[in-house]
Amino acid sequence: MAKAQKNYVCSKCAAVTTKWSGRCDECGEWNTIAEEKPLSTSGPTKKSLGGMRGKPVPLSDLSTKDAPPPRTSSGIAELDRVLGGGLVPASAILVGGDPGIGKSTLLLQAAAQFALEGLKVIYVSGEESAAQVRMRAQRLGLGGAPVKLAAETNLRDILTTMEAEEPDLVIIDSIQTMWADNVESAPGSVSQVRAAAHELTTFAKTRGVSVVLVGHVTKDGQLAGPRVVEHMVDTVLYFEGERGHHFRLLRAVKNRFGPSNEIGVFEMTGDGLREVKNPSALFLSERDEPAPGSVVFAGIEGTRPVLVEFQALVAPSPHAQARRTVVGWDGGRLAMILAVLESRCSIPFAGLDVYLNVAGGMKVSEPAADLAVATALLSAREDVAVPKDCVVFGELSLSGSLRPVNQTENRLKEAKKLGFSSAILPARSKAAEKSGMSLRQMTDLVNFVGEVFGA
Ligand code: TYD
Numbered sequence: 001m002a003k004a005q006k007n008y009v010c011s012k013c014a015a016v017t018t019k020w021s022g023r024c025d026e027c028g029e030w031n032t033i034a035e036e037k038p039l040s041t042s043g044p045t046k047k048s049l050g051g052m053r054g055k056p057v058p059l060s061d062l063s064t065k066d067a068p069p070p071r072t073s074s075g076i077a078e079l080d081r082v083l084g085g086g087l088v089p090a091s092a093i094l095v096g097g098d099p100g101i102g103k104s105t106l107l108l109q110a111a112a113q114f115a116l117e118g119l120k121v122i123y124v125s126g127e128e129s130a131a132q133v134r135m136r137a138q139r140l141g142l143g144g145a146p147v148k149l150a151a152e153t154n155l156r157d158i159l160t161t162m163e164a165e166e167p168d169l170v171i172i173d174s175i176q177t178m179w180a181d182n183v184e185s186a187p188g189s190v191s192q193v194r195a196a197a198h199e200l201t202t203f204a205k206t207r208g209v210s211v212v213l214v215g216h217v218t219k220d221g222q223l224a225g226p227r228v229v230e231h232m233v234d235t236v237l238y239f240e241g242e243r244g245h246h247f248r249l250l251r252a253v254k255n256r257f258g259p260s261n262e263i264g265v266f267e268m269t270g271d272g273l274r275e276v277k278n279p280s281a282l283f284l285s286e287r288d289e290p291a292p293g294s295v296v297f298a299g300i301e302g303t304r305p306v307l308v309e310f311q312a313l314v315a316p317s318p319h320a321q322a323r324r325t326v327v328g329w330d331g332g333r334l335a336m337i338l339a340v341l342e343s344r345c346s347i348p349f350a351g352l353d354v355y356l357n358v359a360g361g362m363k364v365s366e367p368a369a370d371l372a373v374a375t376a377l378l379s380a381r382e383d384v385a386v387p388k389d390c391v392v393f394g395e396l397s398l399s400g401s402l403r404p405v406n407q408t409e410n411r412l413k414e415a416k417k418l419g420f421s422s423a424i425l426p427a428r429s430k431a432a433e434k435s436g437m438s439l440r441q442m443t444d445l446v447n448f449v450g451e452v453f454g455a
């Protein structure tokens, strides 16, 4: 009998190889490669779950009778938005995030809301006992919600229960605690996580049950990152936030049923997560009088405008090598902007420490923030405050020219709504005049530095 081929999988990027090595060739991470045990082909969990048995049907034959029923709203608008307008029946969703960020809290609240909307919901906890989950529900004021709880880690038992109960939605908290008895490795290993996620998503598709898998993202190589699960599910949501801050972002990084990159904003309070309907107001709530280095960026997150504050500090460096520290933005992009300021505008930053921070723990990834960052850096370096009523946005090219960005109108509208009355933005930005704000449109960075900072 031929020897079975061994496979090795990286727990960070899920790349599969046939040879073990200390470093993953795909993502370059060390010590993330582990052997993947083959799934056993026997046992009841592996039996075909019925259905069409892979027989193809012409697209035109799919009658509208079989069209999926409409989405169910969770009653939590921020969650519905991230899902693309509510829960799609028979969908598989992964909710990832650091331990302690609030995943269980969010999903327990969502479970209760969906149950109140009429869905049959089962919440399976592999981490806490049913009594502990009930206590948490009571603390959240959801003690009376018609959600069924189970404390279980054996996948076979969970699938059997799901088959018998016929729920509409099952929440698995967390996928790392699940254990398939036909796979030899320990719970939390890549093989177990992959096998459990596969069984659960297959079940979701064939039985028309929506499944939410909770996954911890840890830097520790011991627990398999939920990256291996990302390919198997329809929707991947990440729950983010800084420990010292009370608000949390739910971000869609993949969504087969809606726009990706959509965010939902929540605030963690003593009695659970509360929706934040107007994130810009929250992000700007701690702003004081205009200070040098502080700039408000009119950004877009997913489909909605969000205003955030960039803060920069530029100070003579006591170190041989000046520091560049960034929180909430890309370090490489900061280096690029510093280089453009130095080479195109002859403003040196050598010998100066540069700190850049996005207030409130928000993460910004849009290149449209380039001009806001450049403004914050110059404002800090020149010790000149940007007027309090002014927002900034625009993309910067290596040549130093400024490029208009998308959704100018929405950015300005949001700024106006929040009481801002002027904006610095690239020239030729579409539909900017309609906003009724006082606009300073710039063609390039040299022109901008001269106009705004008189340098
Ligand atoms: P939890 O949902 O258990 O996190 P995860 O499932 O992602 O590991 O949330 C844990 C943190 O949230 C914990 O530090 C306490 C805090 N918390 C509140 O602040 N208010 C609440 O009402 C609840 C339930 C938790």
Ligand code: MG
Residues within 6 Å of the ligand: 103, 104, 105, 127, 173
């Ligand atoms: Mg938890």
